[in-house]
Amino acid sequence: MVKHIGETGVESALEVVEYGAGKPVIAVTAGVHGDEVTGVYTARRLIGELEKQPPIKGTVRVLPVVNPTAMRCLARRSPFDGADMNRIFPGNTSGSLSERVAAAVWTQTEGADAIIDLHCCSQHLLPYILAVHEEFDFAREHARRITMPVVIRSEGTPGQLFTEACRRRGQAACIIELPSAASEGGVNKPASDLCFNALLDFLRSHGMLEGEVKGREPSFYGGLTDVNAPRAGLWTPVREAGAFVSAGDVLGTLDDEPVPAPEEALLMAVRPLCYVFEGRLEVATYAVRAYCE
Numbered sequence: 001m002v003k004h005i006g007e008t009g010v011e012s013a014l015e016v017v018e019y020g021a022g023k024p025v026i027a028v029t030a031g032v033h034g035d036e037v038t039g040v041y042t043a044r045r046l047i048g049e050l051e052k053q054p055p056i057k058g059t060v061r062v063l064p065v066v067n068p069t070a071m072r073c074l075a076r077r078s079p080f081d082g083a084d085m086n087r088i089f090p091g092n093t094s095g096s097l098s099e100r101v102a103a104a105v106w107t108q109t110e111g112a113d114a115i116i117d118l119h120c121c122s123q124h125l126l127p128y129i130l131a132v133h134e135e136f137d138f139a140r141e142h143a144r145r146i147t148m149p150v151v152i153r154s155e156g157t158p159g160q161l162f163t164e165a166c167r168r169r170g171q172a173a174c175i176i177e178l179p180s181a182a183s184e185g186g187v188n189k190p191a192s193d194l195c196f197n198a199l200l201d202f203l204r205s206h207g208m209l210e211g212e213v214k215g216r217e218p219s220f221y222g223g224l225t226d227v228n229a230p231r232a233g234l235w236t237p238v239r240e241a242g243a244f245v246s247a248g249d250v251l252g253t254l255d256d257e258p259v260p261a262p263e264e265a266l267l268m269a270v271r272p273l274c275y276v277f278e279g280r281l282e283v284a285t286y287a288v289r290a291y292c293e
């Protein structure tokens with residue numbers, strides 16, 4: 001099904017593909033931000049898989065490109081109204097194009113037992129699940145079924161599809177953040193592979209696809225925190241993303257001065273060898289293990 005949603009002189013096609021019937025209903029959305037194409041690619045792979053292997057129980061509804069006008073520009077926001085669609089849920093049926101599309105997505109995901117919204121983060125970050133896992137037990141149990149290594153605590157910014165779905169409708173919802181590729185419009189294939197396999201595991205965990213869950217449950221962490229270089233200069237990394245560090249471990253050097261880890265944490269991103277400047281001094285991003293497990 002393709003719905004056409006428009007404001008004066010502008011129209012956007014919202015593609016909705018559904019497999020199976022009955023409960024549970026799982027909604028997978030991608031392309032809310034038009035430059036996050038690894039998520040779109042992964043949603044399309046899921047559609048291809050469900051064509052071959054429809055659910056044996058329940059319904060999977062996939063919205064592979066929520067924001068096609070933004071994707072056509074490889075931009076985060078639609079060029080027609082400049083709105084960040086992931087700040088305006090549940091949308092507005094008489095608003096601008098992005099607000100109307102958001103309202104249509106809100107309707108399409110109504111009644112879903114679970115929502116997974118595919119996004120992309122910066123290219124140097126590890127992939128992660130983003131959830132309000134300390135706010136709602138059901139959000140934590142939902143994320144636990146997604147077999148990717150890391151769940152990060154969301155700051156809970158309102159207007160996002162997953163935060164509004166959790167709070168207004170009590171739905172189990174989260175984001176999966178996939179690192180983007182280096183090139184504009186590029187797909188990060190290893191990140192997509194990880195996410196695609198985790199989505200199949202998620203459906204297996206609900207008895208919707210044949211077979212056992214193959215991957216491992218994720219570990220839960222607090223929010224993402226940046227480490228800043230003390231000043232402008234040449235940053236030379238020593239550690240890599242994915243490493244566990246203790247307080248005081250040297251992450252890299254700024255010119256010849258060591259930059260230590262402030263606390264025991266998982267390194268989620270480390271900037272490559274580069275010059276850093278005032279205004280953008282962050283050289284690493286980390287997360288601390290959460291106690292909620």
Ligand SMILES: [Zn+2]
Nearest residue numbers: 033036119120
């Ligand atoms: Zn996004």
